[in-house]
Amino acid sequence: MLLTTNSQSETERFGKKLSAKLRGGDILLLSGDLGAGKTSLVKGLAKSLGIKHEITSPTFTLMNTYKVQGSKSKVKNLVHIDTYRLKDEKELLEIGVEDYLGKPDTICVIEWPEKISGLLKNKKTTSISFEHGNKPEERKILIS
Template sequence: MEWTFTIEELPKIAQSFWAQYGAQQIFTLEGAMGAGKTTFVKALCAAKGVEDTTASPTFSIINQYNYRTNGGVTRNIYHLDLYRLRDEEEAIGAGVEDTLYQEGAICFVEWPDIIQDLLPADTIRLQLTVLPDQRRQLRVS
C-alpha cells in the first residue's frame, strides 16, 4: 500500500490508514529527519480521538496516549523514538519490550534498527519520504 499526500491531507490519510490497518498493533516508522514521522503519528492519534497533546518522544523515548474504542474501552497508543539509544539492552531497560507486548496497545516505533530482534513477525513497516514538491510518500510493507 502506498499513499502520497500533503500535510493538509493528513487527517484524511489517517482515517484511510486506520480503515486499512486498524487491527494491527506494532508499526515501525522509517524516514529521514524531518520526513514527518511524528507529524504522521499526531494525525493518527487525532483520528483515534486522542485528546492529549501529542509530541515527539525524542527525549522521553516513550510517549503514551489514551483513546476510547467504539465500545468505550480505554486503550493505549505508544510512540517510541529510539534514536538516542545505543543498543537493544538499553531499549529493554527503557521499557520498550514491555510496551511492545502490552495487550491491546498500539505502538509506533521510530528508529527501530536496534530492536529488530524484539519485533514480532507481523510488524507493519512504514517508510516516509519527502518528495521534491514537499508532498510525503508513505509506503507500507
C-alpha cells in the same frame, strides 16, 4: 500500497484513515529521514483514536504512552516510540517497552525501528516508509 501527500495535514489525514484499519497488538514501523512526516502520521492516528493530548516527538523520552479513553474497541493504549537517540535496546527494556509491544490492548508506532531490530524479531509488524518527493511538501508513503 503507495501514496503521495502534499502537506503535513494531508499526512495527518492519512494517519486518521489508517487508524480504522488498526487492531490492538499492531506494531507500525515508520522509517524515513528527519522531517519525512513520521510524527505527523502519528498525530492523525492519535486524533482519530480520540486522544486529546498533544502528540510530541518522544526523541528524548524514547517512549510516550497515551490512554485511549472510552474506546469501543479493545485498544486501550497508543505507544509512540522514537529510537533516534537510543544507544542500546536495553534503554527501552528498562522503561518497560515489553509491557506494550504486541500486546492486544495496545497499538505501537515506532520511528527509526531499524535501531531495535533485535526487540522486533519474531513480532508481526507493518512497515511504512516515507520519502521526500520532488516538491518541498511532497512525501511518498509506502506501506508494506
